[in-house]
Amino acid sequence: xxxxxxxxxxxxxxxxxxxxxxxxxxxxxxxxxxxxxxxxxxxxxxxxxxxxxxxxxxxxxxxxxxxxxxxxxxxxxxxxxxxxxxxxxxxxxxxxxxxxxxxxxxxxxxxxxxxxxxxxxxxxxxxxxxxxxxxxxxxxxxxxxxxxxxxxxxxxxxxxxxxxxxxxxxxxxxxxxxxxxxxxxxxxxxxxxxxxxxxxxxxxxxxxxxxxxxxxxxxxxxxxxxxxxxxxxxxxxxxxxxxxxxxxxxxxxxxxxxxxxxxxxxxxxxxxxxxxxxxxxxxxxxxxxxxxxxxxxxxxxxxxxxxxxxxxxxxxxxxxxxxxxxxxx
Ligand SMILES: NC(=O)C1=CN([C@@H]2O[C@H](COP(=O)(O)OP(=O)(O)OC[C@H]3O[C@@H](n4cnc5c(N)ncnc54)[C@H](OP(=O)(O)O)[C@@H]3O)[C@@H](O)[C@H]2O)C=CC1
Ligand SMILES: CC(C)(CO)C(=O)C(=O)O
Numbered sequence: 147x148x149x150x151x152x153x154x155x156x157x158x159x160x161x162x163x164x165x166x167x168x169x170x171x172x173x174x175x176x177x178x179x180x181x182x183x184x185x186x187x188x189x190x191x192x193x194x195x196x197x198x199x200x201x202x203x204x205x206x207x208x209x210x211x212x213x214x215x216x217x218x219x220x221x222x223x224x225x226x227x228x229x230x231x232x233x234x235x236x237x238x239x240x241x242x243x244x245x246x247x248x249x250x251x252x253x254x255x256x257x258x259x260x261x262x263x264x265x266x267x268x269x270x271x272x273x274x275x276x277x278x279x280x281x282x283x284x285x286x287x288x289x290x291x292x293x294x295x296x297x298x299x300x301x302x303x304x305x306x307x308x309x310x311x312x313x314x315x316x317x318x319x320x321x322x323x324x325x326x327x328x329x330x331x332x333x334x335x336x337x338x339x340x341x342x343x344x345x346x347x348x349x350x351x352x353x354x355x356x357x358x359x360x361x362x363x364x365x366x367x368x369x370x371x372x373x374x375x376x377x378x379x380x381x382x383x384x385x386x387x388x389x390x391x392x393x394x395x396x397x398x399x400x401x402x403x404x405x406x407x408x409x410x411x412x413x414x415x416x417x418x419x420x421x422x423x424x425x426x427x428x429x430x431x432x433x434x435x436x437x438x439x440x441x442x443x444x445x446x447x448x449x450x451x452x453x454x455x456x457x458x459x460x461x462x463x464x465x466x467x468x469x470x471x472x473x474x475x
Contacts, residue, residue, distance in 0.1 A: 147172060148303070149213035151228050152220030153179050153205070155273040155411065156245055159281040160217060160289070160309065162188040166198040167307035172213070173205045180205040186279030193284055193405040196308070209235045215300050216242045216262075218255060221415075222426035225251045229258035236262050241296045243267040245289065247328050247411075248426035249321055249434075252292075266317045267291040268324050272341070272408045284408025285341070292317035319373035322365055323380050326372060328427045329357040331412035332448040335422070336468060338461045341408045345401060348391050349465025353448075353472055355384035360442040361431045367438035376400055416455055424452040443475040 150161035153175030165171040165188075173183065188200040209232050216236070220228045225246065236242070238261045244252040245267045252266035270287025289304070291297065293313035304311040314320050330345070333353045337344045344350045362381055365372060372380040386398055395402065415422040428445040435442035451471075455461050463471070 147213050149216045151218050155275045156269055157219035158188055159273040162190045162200050163307040164303055165200045169303045173203055174209050177207055182279045189280045191282045211235045218244045221423050222248045222251055225254045229255050243291055245269050249430055263296050265292045265294055268320050284405035288312050290314050290320050319371050322370050323372035323375050326358050326380055330354045331410040332428050332452045334410040335412040335416050336451055336463045342404050342406050347465045349469045351387035353468050355387040356444045356472055358384045360445055364431055364435040422452055424449050444472050447475045
Protein backbone atom coordinates (compact mmCIF):
# COMPACT_ATOMS: atom_id res chain seq x y z
CA UNK A 147 0.00 0.00 0.00
CA UNK A 148 1.20 3.51 -0.80
CA UNK A 149 0.44 6.23 1.74
CA UNK A 150 0.40 9.87 0.68
CA UNK A 151 1.00 11.96 3.78
CA UNK A 152 -0.14 15.54 3.13
CA UNK A 153 -2.84 15.23 0.50
CA UNK A 154 -2.81 18.67 -1.10
CA UNK A 155 -1.78 19.70 -4.62
CA UNK A 156 1.20 17.38 -5.09
CA UNK A 157 -0.11 14.56 -2.87
CA UNK A 158 -3.54 14.32 -4.49
CA UNK A 159 -2.09 14.62 -7.98
CA UNK A 160 0.77 12.10 -7.65
CA UNK A 161 -1.22 9.74 -5.41
CA UNK A 162 -4.27 10.17 -7.63
CA UNK A 163 -2.34 9.18 -10.75
CA UNK A 164 -0.97 6.12 -8.96
CA UNK A 165 -4.48 5.19 -7.79
CA UNK A 166 -5.95 5.78 -11.27
CA UNK A 167 -3.40 3.27 -12.60
CA UNK A 168 -4.52 0.64 -10.09
CA UNK A 169 -2.18 1.11 -7.12
CA UNK A 170 -3.61 0.82 -3.61
CA UNK A 171 -3.26 4.35 -2.25
CA UNK A 172 -4.31 5.81 1.12
CA UNK A 173 -4.42 9.61 1.23
CA UNK A 174 -3.80 11.27 4.60
CA UNK A 175 -4.88 14.89 4.72
CA UNK A 176 -7.18 17.46 6.19
CA UNK A 177 -10.91 17.00 6.59
CA UNK A 178 -11.64 19.76 4.04
CA UNK A 179 -9.80 17.84 1.31
CA UNK A 180 -11.34 14.54 2.48
CA UNK A 181 -14.77 16.16 2.03
CA UNK A 182 -13.90 17.32 -1.48
CA UNK A 183 -12.62 13.87 -2.39
CA UNK A 184 -15.72 12.19 -0.94
CA UNK A 185 -18.06 14.46 -2.91
CA UNK A 186 -16.18 14.82 -6.19
CA UNK A 187 -13.53 12.09 -6.24
CA UNK A 188 -10.21 13.29 -7.68
CA UNK A 189 -10.10 14.82 -11.17
CA UNK A 190 -6.56 15.00 -12.50
CA UNK A 191 -5.56 16.87 -15.62
CA UNK A 192 -2.30 17.96 -17.19
CA UNK A 193 -0.94 20.34 -19.79
CA UNK A 194 -0.62 17.49 -22.29
CA UNK A 195 -4.39 16.85 -22.23
CA UNK A 196 -4.42 13.90 -19.82
CA UNK A 197 -7.71 13.70 -17.88
CA UNK A 198 -8.14 11.04 -15.20
CA UNK A 199 -10.68 10.45 -12.46
CA UNK A 200 -10.44 8.52 -9.20
CA UNK A 201 -14.02 7.89 -8.16
CA UNK A 202 -13.65 6.83 -4.53
CA UNK A 203 -10.16 7.58 -3.15
CA UNK A 204 -9.45 6.18 0.32
CA UNK A 205 -8.98 9.22 2.52
CA UNK A 206 -7.92 9.38 6.20
CA UNK A 207 -7.13 12.30 8.49
CA UNK A 208 -4.40 10.41 10.36
CA UNK A 209 -1.95 7.71 9.26
CA UNK A 210 -2.80 4.02 9.20
CA UNK A 211 -0.47 1.01 9.52
CA UNK A 212 0.59 -1.17 6.62
CA UNK A 213 2.26 1.22 4.17
CA UNK A 214 5.11 -0.14 2.05
CA UNK A 215 5.86 3.30 0.65
CA UNK A 216 5.08 6.73 2.11
CA UNK A 217 5.17 9.88 -0.01
CA UNK A 218 5.55 12.93 2.24
CA UNK A 219 3.96 15.92 0.54
CA UNK A 220 3.31 18.38 3.35
CA UNK A 221 4.82 21.85 3.16
CA UNK A 222 8.25 22.08 4.84
CA UNK A 223 6.84 23.66 8.00
CA UNK A 224 4.76 20.50 8.50
CA UNK A 225 7.58 17.96 8.14
CA UNK A 226 8.35 17.54 11.84
CA UNK A 227 4.68 17.00 12.70
CA UNK A 228 4.31 14.61 9.75
CA UNK A 229 7.21 12.50 11.03
CA UNK A 230 5.77 12.45 14.56
CA UNK A 231 2.39 11.31 13.23
CA UNK A 232 3.92 8.63 10.99
CA UNK A 233 6.46 7.23 13.48
CA UNK A 234 4.15 4.81 15.37
CA UNK A 235 2.78 3.37 12.11
CA UNK A 236 5.91 2.54 10.12
CA UNK A 237 7.37 -0.96 9.99
CA UNK A 238 11.17 -1.30 9.81
CA UNK A 239 12.32 -0.79 6.23
CA UNK A 240 9.29 1.16 5.04
CA UNK A 241 10.41 3.45 2.23
CA UNK A 242 9.64 7.14 2.78
CA UNK A 243 10.18 9.64 -0.03
CA UNK A 244 10.13 13.37 0.70
CA UNK A 245 8.53 14.95 -2.38
CA UNK A 246 9.06 18.45 -1.01
CA UNK A 247 10.93 21.58 -2.02
CA UNK A 248 13.82 22.89 0.04
CA UNK A 249 17.05 21.19 1.11
CA UNK A 250 16.51 19.71 4.56
CA UNK A 251 13.17 17.86 4.71
CA UNK A 252 14.59 14.37 4.22
CA UNK A 253 17.12 14.99 7.01
CA UNK A 254 14.29 16.00 9.36
CA UNK A 255 12.31 12.86 8.45
CA UNK A 256 15.37 10.60 8.79
CA UNK A 257 16.15 11.94 12.24
CA UNK A 258 12.63 11.18 13.48
CA UNK A 259 12.03 7.93 11.54
CA UNK A 260 15.16 5.83 12.14
CA UNK A 261 13.28 2.59 11.33
CA UNK A 262 12.46 3.78 7.79
CA UNK A 263 14.48 4.10 4.58
CA UNK A 264 14.07 7.84 4.01
CA UNK A 265 14.98 9.14 0.56
CA UNK A 266 15.02 12.74 -0.64
CA UNK A 267 12.87 13.37 -3.70
CA UNK A 268 12.02 16.22 -6.04
CA UNK A 269 8.93 17.20 -8.00
CA UNK A 270 9.90 19.18 -11.08
CA UNK A 271 6.37 20.07 -12.20
CA UNK A 272 3.74 22.42 -10.88
CA UNK A 273 0.29 21.38 -9.68
CA UNK A 274 -2.56 23.73 -8.80
CA UNK A 275 -5.65 22.79 -6.83
CA UNK A 276 -7.98 24.19 -9.47
CA UNK A 277 -11.39 23.41 -7.94
CA UNK A 278 -13.07 20.98 -5.53
CA UNK A 279 -11.30 17.66 -6.02
CA UNK A 280 -9.53 19.03 -9.12
CA UNK A 281 -5.75 19.07 -9.52
CA UNK A 282 -3.99 20.35 -12.63
CA UNK A 283 -0.36 19.83 -13.65
CA UNK A 284 0.57 23.02 -15.47
CA UNK A 285 4.27 22.54 -16.27
CA UNK A 286 6.24 19.60 -17.66
CA UNK A 287 8.76 17.62 -15.64
CA UNK A 288 9.50 14.39 -13.81
CA UNK A 289 9.78 13.10 -10.28
CA UNK A 290 13.30 12.57 -8.96
CA UNK A 291 14.47 10.43 -6.07
CA UNK A 292 17.80 9.44 -4.54
CA UNK A 293 18.47 6.01 -5.99
CA UNK A 294 18.19 3.01 -3.65
CA UNK A 295 17.63 -0.73 -4.25
CA UNK A 296 14.42 -0.59 -2.20
CA UNK A 297 12.86 1.49 -4.98
CA UNK A 298 12.85 -1.47 -7.40
CA UNK A 299 9.54 -2.67 -5.95
CA UNK A 300 7.75 0.60 -6.74
CA UNK A 301 9.07 1.46 -10.20
CA UNK A 302 6.27 -0.40 -12.02
CA UNK A 303 3.51 1.48 -10.15
CA UNK A 304 4.98 4.85 -11.17
CA UNK A 305 5.57 3.67 -14.74
CA UNK A 306 1.96 2.45 -15.06
CA UNK A 307 0.78 5.84 -13.80
CA UNK A 308 2.78 7.60 -16.52
CA UNK A 309 5.01 9.21 -13.89
CA UNK A 310 8.74 9.11 -14.57
CA UNK A 311 10.55 8.43 -11.30
CA UNK A 312 14.10 9.40 -12.19
CA UNK A 313 16.58 7.66 -9.88
CA UNK A 314 19.42 10.08 -9.18
CA UNK A 315 22.86 9.45 -7.73
CA UNK A 316 23.08 13.00 -6.31
CA UNK A 317 19.61 14.12 -5.34
CA UNK A 318 21.06 16.82 -3.10
CA UNK A 319 22.55 18.45 -6.19
CA UNK A 320 19.18 18.09 -7.93
CA UNK A 321 17.46 19.75 -4.95
CA UNK A 322 19.99 22.58 -4.99
CA UNK A 323 19.26 23.13 -8.70
CA UNK A 324 15.51 23.02 -8.02
CA UNK A 325 15.88 25.55 -5.21
CA UNK A 326 17.47 27.97 -7.68
CA UNK A 327 14.18 27.81 -9.62
CA UNK A 328 12.06 27.93 -6.47
CA UNK A 329 13.65 31.28 -5.60
CA UNK A 330 11.22 32.47 -8.25
CA UNK A 331 8.26 31.38 -6.11
CA UNK A 332 8.56 34.60 -4.10
CA UNK A 333 8.91 36.78 -7.22
CA UNK A 334 5.95 35.01 -8.80
CA UNK A 335 3.76 35.36 -5.72
CA UNK A 336 4.66 39.06 -5.34
CA UNK A 337 3.87 39.69 -9.02
CA UNK A 338 0.40 38.16 -8.73
CA UNK A 339 0.86 36.87 -12.29
CA UNK A 340 0.82 33.40 -13.89
CA UNK A 341 4.35 31.96 -14.12
CA UNK A 342 4.55 32.28 -17.89
CA UNK A 343 3.54 35.97 -17.92
CA UNK A 344 5.91 36.74 -15.07
CA UNK A 345 8.91 34.89 -16.52
CA UNK A 346 8.31 36.52 -19.90
CA UNK A 347 9.20 39.90 -18.37
CA UNK A 348 12.88 40.75 -18.04
CA UNK A 349 12.54 42.87 -14.90
CA UNK A 350 11.05 39.94 -12.93
CA UNK A 351 13.73 37.63 -14.34
CA UNK A 352 16.38 40.09 -13.16
CA UNK A 353 14.90 39.90 -9.65
CA UNK A 354 15.24 36.12 -9.82
CA UNK A 355 18.79 36.40 -11.18
CA UNK A 356 19.79 38.58 -8.19
CA UNK A 357 18.41 35.96 -5.80
CA UNK A 358 20.13 33.13 -7.70
CA UNK A 359 23.52 34.87 -7.64
CA UNK A 360 23.36 34.94 -3.85
CA UNK A 361 22.34 31.27 -3.81
CA UNK A 362 25.20 30.26 -6.10
CA UNK A 363 27.70 32.06 -3.85
CA UNK A 364 26.26 30.30 -0.77
CA UNK A 365 26.34 26.91 -2.55
CA UNK A 366 29.97 27.46 -3.53
CA UNK A 367 30.91 28.29 0.05
CA UNK A 368 29.00 25.22 1.27
CA UNK A 369 30.56 22.90 -1.34
CA UNK A 370 27.10 22.19 -2.77
CA UNK A 371 27.08 21.58 -6.52
CA UNK A 372 23.70 22.12 -8.19
CA UNK A 373 23.09 19.55 -10.93
CA UNK A 374 22.75 20.59 -14.55
CA UNK A 375 19.11 20.75 -15.66
CA UNK A 376 18.24 20.06 -19.30
CA UNK A 377 21.95 20.19 -20.08
CA UNK A 378 22.33 23.73 -18.69
CA UNK A 379 25.02 24.53 -16.12
CA UNK A 380 23.00 26.21 -13.32
CA UNK A 381 25.76 28.78 -12.87
CA UNK A 382 24.74 30.22 -16.25
CA UNK A 383 21.12 30.74 -15.20
CA UNK A 384 21.40 34.33 -13.93
CA UNK A 385 23.00 35.48 -17.18
CA UNK A 386 20.37 33.65 -19.22
CA UNK A 387 17.56 35.26 -17.22
CA UNK A 388 19.03 38.69 -17.85
CA UNK A 389 18.69 38.42 -21.64
CA UNK A 390 16.25 40.79 -23.36
CA UNK A 391 12.74 39.32 -23.70
CA UNK A 392 12.89 38.39 -27.41
CA UNK A 393 16.26 36.65 -27.01
CA UNK A 394 15.22 34.90 -23.79
CA UNK A 395 12.02 33.61 -25.39
CA UNK A 396 14.05 32.02 -28.17
CA UNK A 397 17.01 30.79 -26.09
CA UNK A 398 15.07 29.48 -23.10
CA UNK A 399 11.91 28.26 -24.82
CA UNK A 400 11.88 25.21 -22.50
CA UNK A 401 11.56 27.40 -19.39
CA UNK A 402 8.44 28.99 -20.84
CA UNK A 403 6.90 25.76 -22.16
CA UNK A 404 4.07 25.68 -19.65
CA UNK A 405 0.35 26.11 -19.30
CA UNK A 406 -0.40 29.88 -19.46
CA UNK A 407 -2.30 29.65 -16.15
CA UNK A 408 0.36 27.77 -14.11
CA UNK A 409 1.24 29.48 -10.82
CA UNK A 410 3.81 28.83 -8.09
CA UNK A 411 2.87 26.97 -4.91
CA UNK A 412 3.76 30.15 -2.97
CA UNK A 413 1.13 32.09 -4.97
CA UNK A 414 -1.33 29.29 -4.20
CA UNK A 415 -0.57 29.57 -0.46
CA UNK A 416 -1.10 33.35 -0.45
CA UNK A 417 -4.29 32.97 -2.45
CA UNK A 418 -5.61 30.44 0.09
CA UNK A 419 -4.57 32.65 3.04
CA UNK A 420 -2.05 30.05 4.28
CA UNK A 421 1.47 30.72 5.57
CA UNK A 422 3.97 30.17 2.77
CA UNK A 423 7.11 28.05 2.57
CA UNK A 424 9.34 31.08 1.92
CA UNK A 425 11.49 30.52 5.03
CA UNK A 426 12.55 27.16 3.52
CA UNK A 427 13.21 28.57 0.03
CA UNK A 428 14.64 32.12 -0.07
CA UNK A 429 15.05 31.83 3.71
CA UNK A 430 17.20 28.72 3.23
CA UNK A 431 19.63 30.76 1.14
CA UNK A 432 19.80 33.40 3.87
CA UNK A 433 20.63 30.68 6.46
CA UNK A 434 23.10 28.87 4.21
CA UNK A 435 24.88 32.14 3.39
CA UNK A 436 25.04 33.08 7.09
CA UNK A 437 26.44 29.63 7.99
CA UNK A 438 29.37 30.44 5.69
CA UNK A 439 29.95 34.05 6.67
CA UNK A 440 28.09 35.50 3.68
CA UNK A 441 25.01 37.69 3.34
CA UNK A 442 21.99 37.23 1.09
CA UNK A 443 20.17 40.55 1.30
CA UNK A 444 18.01 40.03 -1.79
CA UNK A 445 16.67 36.72 -0.51
CA UNK A 446 16.24 38.25 2.93
CA UNK A 447 14.19 41.07 1.41
CA UNK A 448 12.10 38.73 -0.75
CA UNK A 449 11.39 36.65 2.36
CA UNK A 450 10.26 39.76 4.24
CA UNK A 451 8.05 40.91 1.34
CA UNK A 452 6.35 37.50 1.15
CA UNK A 453 5.77 37.54 4.91
CA UNK A 454 4.27 41.03 4.50
CA UNK A 455 2.03 39.64 1.74
CA UNK A 456 0.92 36.84 4.11
CA UNK A 457 -0.27 39.65 6.41
CA UNK A 458 -2.19 41.39 3.62
CA UNK A 459 0.70 43.35 2.07
CA UNK A 460 1.27 43.98 -1.64
CA UNK A 461 0.96 41.18 -4.18
CA UNK A 462 0.86 43.32 -7.31
CA UNK A 463 4.47 44.43 -7.74
CA UNK A 464 5.39 45.29 -11.31
CA UNK A 465 8.75 43.96 -12.46
CA UNK A 466 10.49 47.38 -12.45
CA UNK A 467 9.07 48.20 -9.01
CA UNK A 468 10.26 44.92 -7.49
CA UNK A 469 13.66 45.20 -9.13
CA UNK A 470 14.14 48.75 -7.81
CA UNK A 471 13.04 47.59 -4.35
CA UNK A 472 15.52 44.69 -4.34
CA UNK A 473 18.35 46.84 -5.68
CA UNK A 474 17.89 49.18 -2.70
CA UNK A 475 18.86 46.31 -0.36
N1 LIG B 1 2.35 22.73 -5.68
C1 LIG B 1 3.36 22.61 -6.53
O1 LIG B 1 3.21 22.90 -7.70
C2 LIG B 1 4.69 22.09 -6.10
C3 LIG B 1 4.97 21.86 -4.77
N2 LIG B 1 6.18 21.31 -4.44
C4 LIG B 1 6.48 21.04 -3.04
O2 LIG B 1 5.70 19.95 -2.62
C5 LIG B 1 5.38 20.06 -1.23
C6 LIG B 1 3.87 20.03 -1.09
O3 LIG B 1 3.33 21.18 -1.73
P1 LIG B 1 1.79 21.33 -2.06
O4 LIG B 1 1.23 20.06 -2.51
O5 LIG B 1 1.69 22.52 -2.94
O6 LIG B 1 1.24 21.69 -0.62
P2 LIG B 1 -0.29 21.74 -0.13
O7 LIG B 1 -0.33 22.75 0.96
O8 LIG B 1 -1.19 21.90 -1.30
O9 LIG B 1 -0.53 20.27 0.44
C7 LIG B 1 -0.12 19.82 1.70
C8 LIG B 1 -1.36 19.35 2.43
O10 LIG B 1 -0.97 18.61 3.57
C9 LIG B 1 -1.80 18.99 4.65
N3 LIG B 1 -1.14 18.67 5.91
C10 LIG B 1 -0.10 19.29 6.50
N4 LIG B 1 0.22 18.68 7.65
C11 LIG B 1 -0.66 17.66 7.81
C12 LIG B 1 -0.85 16.68 8.82
N5 LIG B 1 -0.07 16.64 9.90
N6 LIG B 1 -1.84 15.79 8.67
C13 LIG B 1 -2.64 15.82 7.58
N7 LIG B 1 -2.51 16.73 6.58
C14 LIG B 1 -1.53 17.64 6.70
C15 LIG B 1 -1.96 20.48 4.43
O11 LIG B 1 -3.03 21.01 5.20
P3 LIG B 1 -2.85 22.49 5.87
O12 LIG B 1 -2.66 23.44 4.75
O13 LIG B 1 -4.15 22.64 6.61
O14 LIG B 1 -1.65 22.39 6.77
C16 LIG B 1 -2.22 20.51 2.93
O15 LIG B 1 -3.58 20.26 2.64
C17 LIG B 1 6.00 21.39 -0.78
O16 LIG B 1 7.26 21.18 -0.22
C18 LIG B 1 6.14 22.17 -2.09
O17 LIG B 1 7.16 23.13 -2.08
C19 LIG B 1 7.09 20.93 -5.37
C20 LIG B 1 6.85 21.13 -6.69
C21 LIG B 1 5.67 21.79 -7.16
C1 LIG C 1 7.25 23.70 -10.14
C2 LIG C 1 7.57 24.98 -9.42
C3 LIG C 1 9.00 25.37 -9.73
C4 LIG C 1 6.67 26.03 -9.97
O1 LIG C 1 6.93 27.27 -9.46
C5 LIG C 1 7.43 24.72 -7.95
O2 LIG C 1 8.21 23.96 -7.44
C6 LIG C 1 6.45 25.37 -7.05
O3 LIG C 1 5.47 25.97 -7.50
O4 LIG C 1 6.67 25.25 -5.82
